[in-house]
Amino acid sequence: MMKDIDEIRRSNMAMLEDQVGGATAAAKIYGCSQSQWSNWRLGAKDSKTGKRKGMRKESARSIEKAFGKPAGWLDIDRDVKDLVEPSPVTQEQRVILDLVDRLTTTQRRDLLRNLEQQIQANEELLAELEAVKRQGKLPG
Template sequence: MKDIDEIRRTNLRLLEEEYGSPTSVANALSMSLAQFANLRDGAKDSKTGKKRGMRKETARRIDSAAGKPDGWLDVDHSAQPIDNVSKSKREPAGWEKLDESGRLQVEAFIRGLLARPLSKSGDTDDDRPRGD
C-alpha cells in the first residue's frame, strides 16, 4: 500500500499530465519548476538520504491552486482514467489573468496563425529572394 507521500507524488504526476507539462502545472501552482520537480520526485534529504515528504499545508495549497477539492492530493487517483473531455475544455494557464481585450487579442493571434498557409516542404526564410 502506498504511503501518503507516494500518493501525493503520483497525483502531482497526474496534474502534470492534465496540464500538459511540468512548467504549465508549476506556473498554475505558483511555484518554480524546481520546486514542483522536488515535490513530484521527492527530493532527498541531504542528511538522511530519504525522500522528503510534503507538508499538509503545502498539499492543501496545491489542491486549491489546481482547482481541486480539499484533500484531492491525498487520495490515490492513479487508477482513474484522465478525463480528456474536461482536459480539452480547460482554459490555458494564465487565461483568467487576461481581461476581455487581452483574450480577444490572443484569440485573434491564434486565428491568424491558423489561417496562414502551410509552407512547401523545404521552404525556409533563407530560400526566399531578398530585396537587397
C-alpha cells in the first residue's frame, strides 16, 4: 500500500529522531517545543475533524534545513519493506556492464549520446511507419 506524503514525512522524522537521540533532541535542533515536534511526528488529529493534521511543504523544507538535509529529503520513502526487489541482472546485461566499465568517461559519454540518437531515430521511424499504416498505405 502506498503511503501518502504525510506518512512518509512522519516516518522520516522518526529517522531524524533516531539520528539525534530522540524527540526532545530533534525538537531542540528544530527550535520548537517537544510537544509540537511530537504532534507533527505522530500526526496529531484535528480536534474539529478528527483527521490527522498534515504538514505544510514549507514546514517540511524548514525541518530539512535545520537538520542539514537537502530540500525534499523528508518526502522520500525510505521504508525498506515497501521498496520493490530489484530484478536480477541477466548474463547479457552483465557483459554490457563489464564492457562499459572498460570505457573512459569521454567514451561513455559518447556511447550514451550515440545510443540516445539511435533510440530517437528509431522512435521517429516507428512514428512515420505508424502514420503511413494509419493512412492505409501499408498492409496490416
